[in-house]
Amino acid sequence: MTHSLQSCATLHNGVRMPWLGLGVWKMDNDEQVVSAVRAALDAGYRSIDTAAIYKNEIGVGRALRESRVPRSEIFVTTKIWNDDQGYDRALAAYDESLERLGIDDVDLLLIHWPGKDKFTDTWRAFEKLYADGRVKAIGVSNFNVRHLEALKRVSDLVPMVNQVEYHPLLAQRELLAYCRENRIQLEAWSPLMQGNLDHEALRTIGAKHGKSPAQVVLRWDIQHGVVTIPKSVTPARIAENANVFDFELSEDEMALIDDLNRDQRFGSDPEKFLF
Ligand SMILES: NC(=O)c1ccc[n+]([C@@H]2O[C@H](COP(=O)([O-])OP(=O)(O)OC[C@H]3O[C@@H](n4cnc5c(N)ncnc54)[C@H](OP(=O)(O)O)[C@@H]3O)[C@@H](O)[C@H]2O)c1
Numbered sequence: 001m002t003h004s005l006q007s008c009a010t011l012h013n014g015v016r017m018p019w020l021g022l023g024v025w026k027m028d029n030d031e032q033v034v035s036a037v038r039a040a041l042d043a044g045y046r047s048i049d050t051a052a053i054y055k056n057e058i059g060v061g062r063a064l065r066e067s068r069v070p071r072s073e074i075f076v077t078t079k080i081w082n083d084d085q086g087y088d089r090a091l092a093a094y095d096e097s098l099e100r101l102g103i104d105d106v107d108l109l110l111i112h113w114p115g116k117d118k119f120t121d122t123w124r125a126f127e128k129l130y131a132d133g134r135v136k137a138i139g140v141s142n143f144n145v146r147h148l149e150a151l152k153r154v155s156d157l158v159p160m161v162n163q164v165e166y167h168p169l170l171a172q173r174e175l176l177a178y179c180r181e182n183r184i185q186l187e188a189w190s191p192l193m194q195g196n197l198d199h200e201a202l203r204t205i206g207a208k209h210g211k212s213p214a215q216v217v218l219r220w221d222i223q224h225g226v227v228t229i230p231k232s233v234t235p236a237r238i239a240e241n242a243n244v245f246d247f248e249l250s251e252d253e254m255a256l257i258d259d260l261n262r263d264q265r266f267g268s269d270p271e272k273f274l275f
Contacts, residue, residue: 005044005242009227011160012183015137017108018075019222020242021047023189023231029056032233037063039235041074043242049163049229050101051079051112052093057100065102076101077108077163079141082275085111085118090125094135108137110163114147116274120154127157137161141189142270145178152182163187164270166226168199168217171261176224187227191217192241194266201256209247212240219244220257 008016022040027033033056037048046069050060057078064071078101084093094109109129111122119140126138139161140147151159162179166172166188179186192214202213211219214230218241221228230241249257 004245006046007245009185009225011137011185012158013137013160015107015160016075017137017161017185017227018045018047019227020218020244021045021049021075021077021227021229022238023049023229024056024060025051025054025231027054027056027059027231027233029059033059034063034066036233036238038067039238040242041067041069043235043239045238045242046073047075047077047229049077051081051110052084052097052100053079053081053112057097058102061100061102071103075107076103077110078106079110079112080122081112082115085115085122087121087125090122091129094125094129105135107135108139108161109135110139110141110161111143113142113268113273114140114144114270119147120151123151123155123157127155130157139163139184142268142273144270145175147270148178148182148184158182159184161185161187161227163189163229165190165265165267166221167191167193167266168202168220168257168260169193169262169264171258171263173261176226180225185227186225187229188221189229190266191221191228192230193217196266199260201260205249205253205256208253209249211244211247214241215244216249216257219247219249220254223249223254 139159141163197213
């Protein structure tokens with residue numbers, strides 16, 4: 001299942017999504033994002049996670065076009081920002097993202113945050129894009145169980161993915177179980193705790209396998225069945241983060257990492273991020 005960087009999770013509509021991709025938040029639109037995406041594609045990555053609000057879709061698009069890897073082999077995710085929620089606005093925002101990326105469609109389109117009260121209208125727009133064959137998969141981000149339940153009441157189309165903050169300090173057990181039951185693929189943002197990797201358990205386990213704390217965490221994600229998108233602008237780290245398919249954490253090691261959970265966030269709480 002997870003033998004190489006090109007190994008994929010299968011979403012509930014049959015679309016295949018790489019278990020590991022590059023996140024590009026906080027990368028500049030110009031040289032920085034272009035060179036990071038290029039380094040990732042050269043290292044074998046086949047999945048890139050951007051968003052309209054990252055303001056680097058143009059650079060991501062340039063890197064895709066300049067790469068020798070065919071577009072059809074690269075899984076591209078983007079997200080509709082909070083200001084663009086609502087039926088008409090979401091449809092227009094998708095076209096604007098495609099224009100910036102310079103591609104005909106994306107592999108995965110996400111509602112970036114549930115916000116307050118517009119996400120069901122935005123979801124109707126996503127259903128239309130999906131029904132019209134304009135996007136390969138649709139999903140949500142930062143949705144808690146209550147948001148997913150609200151969608152279920154108005155739509156038969158279950159999101160294919162829910163991208164949320166997920167790492168050893170925020171194990172999201174209830175949400176992960178709910179997503180599994182409902183065939184929603186969980187995807188981890190800030191998997192590396194935004195660089196806060198200094199934990200004894202991660203170091204000790206890593207030493208046993210000849211792996212870094214970052215590699216241990218990314219392997220833990222994948223063994224929990226969670227897609228992961230570490231960010232780095234550093235070519236050596238981009239390669240390091242991808243080198244997690246040649247070892248396996250034991251059940252005891254998984255449990256030790258599970259024990260680090262403190263329900264601690266590095267990013268915003270969806271229940272409080274309400275604009
Ligand atoms: N949906 C959402 O609301 C949402 C929110 C946040 C993030 N995301 C997505 O998730 C992606 C990842 O999250 P993130 O960017 O917040 O943080 P992250 O991937 O958890 O951590 C990135 C930080 O860790 C450092 N780093 C990377 N590899 C390392 C390694 N092997 N050893 C030590 N340090 C390492 C990076 O430094 P350098 O870059 O300097 O190497 C950077 O400072 C984002 O880029 C974005 O695509 C989505």
